[in-house]
Amino acid sequence: MERLFTPELATFYEEFYSKKGATIMKGRLVKALKPGADGSRAEVAVLDDGSEVKGDLFVGGTGAKPNGELFAGQLETDRGAVKVDGFMQSSVKNVLAIGxxxxxPLKRWQQHVTHCRLSAAHAASVILEGPEKTGEYDYLPFFYSRVFNLSWQFYGVNEGTPVFFSHSQDPSAPKFGSFWVKDGKIVGTFLEGGAPEENTACKNAVAEGKAAPSADTIAKDGIKSIA
Structure with missing residues (x-):
């Protein structure tokens, strides 16, 4: 999770889940799953260091990549995905791609249910209303998690310099986060335990390219520094 979590963020979640009884094996990869005696289901995970972990249930989180083989030689592609413009239009007229x-046109290809829904709605609008009326697709990268009493939201990109802040790290009611600052602007926000209006303030700060307060101000005032 180092692609998203800074050391300060990661420390809180690691301690939180450890207290819930989870064992976090950092730096390890699953190389294979071994079935039980009857062969009906996996019962052992073999790690890349040769060690084995027994379990009743294994949940795969391997990521994904677009399957664009069908379109090879027919549509222009980018990183294996169908390249589209701001109207979800591919290189062939009247052929649109979504999800x-x-x-x-973003720096990264997006995998998120919100993007899938919004891009589908946008493509439908382009087809029914026309590109001039619909306008170009404008998507702000967004991720979230809700588990136990925790709830965080992330907007934008984790580029530039992260600045951590904490209003509370009480596990029963935490509120902390990080802003990513690049070229004097807020380009990414992560907020745990935010109220709806605070999450909206984070979203707007990234969408509007809000000028970033000083690092000292962010560290001291946190979400209040952009609200």
Whole structure:
């Protein structure tokens, strides 16, 4: 999770889940799953260091990549996905692509249910209303998690310099986060335990390219520094 969590963020979640009884094996990869005696289901995970972990249930989180082989030689692709413009239009007229298989004008191809829904609605509007009326697709990268009493939201990109802040790290009611600052602007926000209006303030700060307060101000005032 180092792609998203800074050391300060990671420390809180690691301690939180450890107290819930979870064992976090950092730096390890699952190389294979071994079935039980009857062969009906996996019962052992073999790690890349040769060690084995027994379990009743294994949940795979391997990521995904677009399957664009069908379109090879027919549509222009980007990183294996169908390259589209701001109207979800591919390189062939009247052929549109949406969701995980579409690579649209952002620095990264997006995999998220919100993007899938919004890009589908946008493509439908382009077809029914026309591109002039619909306008170009404008998507702000967004991720979230809700588990136990925790709830965080992330907007934008984790580029530039992260600045951590904490209003409370009480596990029963935590509120902390990080802003990513690049070229004097807030380009990414992570907020745990935010109220709806605070999450909206984070979203707007990234969408509007809000000028970033000083690192000292962010560290001291946290969410209040952009609200």
């Amino acid at each position: 995980d298989v579409a690579a649209f």
